Amino acid sequence: MSKFRKNDDKKAPGINTSSLPDIVFMLLFFFMVATTTKEVDPLVKVDPAQGVGLNDLTPFKQRSEVDFLYLGEPLSGDDEKFKDGIAVQYDGIIHKDGIEHIGKWKNDKFSSKPEEFTAPKEEVITCFKADEKVPMGIIFQARDILQEENFNSIGYYAREKGNKNGYNIRQQ
Amino acid sequence: MAKREAPEINAGSMADIAFLLLIFFLVTTTMDKDLAYLRTIPKKVENQEKQPPVQKKNIYKIVINSKQVIQARDSLIKPENIESLNSRIKHFYLVNRDKKENRALDYPYYAFGTKAAFQQKLDIAYNGLDAYESKDVLTERDEKIIEQFNNEIQEWNKKIEMIELYTKFSGKKEMPEIALQAHVRLESFIKTDYSAYVAVQSEVEKAVTELRDEESEALFNITYTAMKKYYQQNKLENTPKVREYRKYMDLIELLYPLRLIEVKPNR
Numbered sequence: 001m002s003k004f005r006k007n008d009d010k011k012a013p014g015i016n017t018s019s020l021p022d023i024v025f026m027l028l029f030f031f032m033v034a035t036t037t038k039e040v041d042p043l044v045k046v047d048p049a050q051g052v053g054l055n056d057l058t059p060f061k062q063r064s065e066v067d068f069l070y071l072g073e074p075l076s077g078d079d080e081k082f083k084d085g086i087a088v089q090y091d092g093i094i095h096k097d098g099i100e101h102i103g104k105w106k107n108d109k110f111s112s113k114p115e116e117f118t119a120p121k122e123e124v125i126t127c128f129k130a131d132e133k134v135p136m137g138i139i140f141q142a143r144d145i146l147q148e149e150n151f152n153s154i155g156y157y158a159r160e161k162g163n164k165n166g167y168n169i170r171q172q
Numbered sequence: 173m174a175k176r177e178a179p180e181i182n183a184g185s186m187a188d189i190a191f192l193l194l195i196f197f198l199v200t201t202t203m204d205k206d207l208a209y210l211r212t213i214p215k216k217v218e219n220q221e222k223q224p225p226v227q228k229k230n231i232y233k234i235v236i237n238s239k240q241v242i243q244a245r246d247s248l249i250k251p252e253n254i255e256s257l258n259s260r261i262k263h264f265y266l267v268n269r270d271k272k273e274n275r276a277l278d279y280p281y282y283a284f285g286t287k288a289a290f291q292q293k294l295d296i297a298y299n300g301l302d303a304y305e306s307k308d309v310l311t312e313r314d315e316k317i318i319e320q321f322n323n324e325i326q327e328w329n330k331k332i333e334m335i336e337l338y339t340k341f342s343g344k345k346e347m348p349e350i351a352l353q354a355h356v357r358l359e360s361f362i363k364t365d366y367s368a369y370v371a372v373q374s375e376v377e378k379a380v381t382e383l384r385d386e387e388s389e390a391l392f393n394i395t396y397t398a399m400k401k402y403y404q405q406n407k408l409e410n411t412p413k414v415r416e417y418r419k420y421m422d423l424i425e426l427l428y429p430l431r432l433i434e435v436k437p438n439r
Binding site for chain 2: 017018020021024025027028031032034035036037038049050051052053054055056057058059060061063066068118122125127130131132133134135136137139140143144146147148150151152153154155156157158159160161166167168169170
């Protein structure tokens with residue numbers, strides 16, 4: 001007589017699921033606290049560069065003192081149409097003028113800030129979310145336009161690099 | 173009246189509702205924070221006057237070419253050795269610190285300011301201002317000079333405030349100040365990759381932040397990074413703690429200034 005005899009007559013005991021909502025709510029609250037909402041869907045491919053000692057932009061974002069623009073290869077369509085194959089995305093759209101549109105975009109953004117917004121023009125950060133392969137020439141072109149329009153704060157977007165890994169630099 | 177039992181609410185679908193919400197938040201949010209290096213572009217100047225040339229010892233020149241090879245002063249650095257920039261930049265800042273003689277000739281010198289010296293400069297500025305303000309007729313040129321004197325007075329007052337703070341926390345009467353012209357000069361090519369440029373920025377930032385943190389820890393028992401984080405989060409609230417941190421940060425930034433000049437590439 002085997003000890004492991006199957007007892008066919010017994011039903012599987014029901015699992016008590018009354019604490020399942022609690023668990024799921026816990027997860028829900030965790031994600032609500034730990035994440036931030038996506039502002040725009042990216043239309044260009046951005047593989048950020050890496051660095052250490054980066055500045056967290058969250059407090060600036062909360063005061064809407066920072067505007068992001070995206071630079072990289074377009075995700076759809078051919079990159080031949082763009083200079084150097086780099087498309088520039090402002091908020092939801094890729095502008096056909098590329099980087100030259102930045103002055104107008106910044107001015108429009110600045111005049112549409114809410115009334116309680118107090119930061120002066122020079123302190124509104126323009127953050128370049130650029131792909132790691134973007135050539136610096138285009139960014140300096142943007143810097144020149146921003147200087148002309150008196151937007152003097154900029155940010156170079158990057159991702160925190162672990163202490164052990166090296167920088168991801170393309171070798172040629 | 174007969175006591176009626178409250179009917180029980182069926183909570184069986186609660187889990188479904190919670191799951192629905194959870195999945196909604198998973199889809200619409202991202203985990204990663206936005207991180208960046210913050211830099212300022214110099215203000216535009218209308219008529220460029222010719223500036224006297226900067227002495228070579230005060231420049232730390234870093235060039236990144238279009239093949240991502242880095243040249244720092246006279247040495248070539250391969251992309252995999254980029255971490256060595258950290259100690260090189262620290263060396264640039266520290267080699268002549270606290271030295272009044274036997275200084276390394278190729279590196280920026282330090283000045284040792286005292287409160288009396290700053291006070292003297294302030295008095296000179298006040299006297300200069302008085303001489304101009306007592307004039308009966310002011311030309312446009314005079315007004316410009318008066319504005320300059322006012323700026324100077326503000327500057328020296330700030331310096332005196334800073335040295336008082338430094339003496340209070342360190343006990344030293346002299347404050348070491350790196351040469352005013354000392355700066356890191358970052359040159360790139362038009363085709364330089366963004367990743368290489370950011371990597372160099374990262375090393376510069378890291379070197380200076382480490383120097384600042386060390387100094388700040390010794391003076392105020394709190395790191396510069398921690399103060400900066402607190403300040404950035406709360407700068408709109410005018411509380412005593414925010415003002416105090418701002419002052420401490422000003423002093424640290426005066427002791428270890430990060431003057432980074434980013435040169436527009438033309439090739």
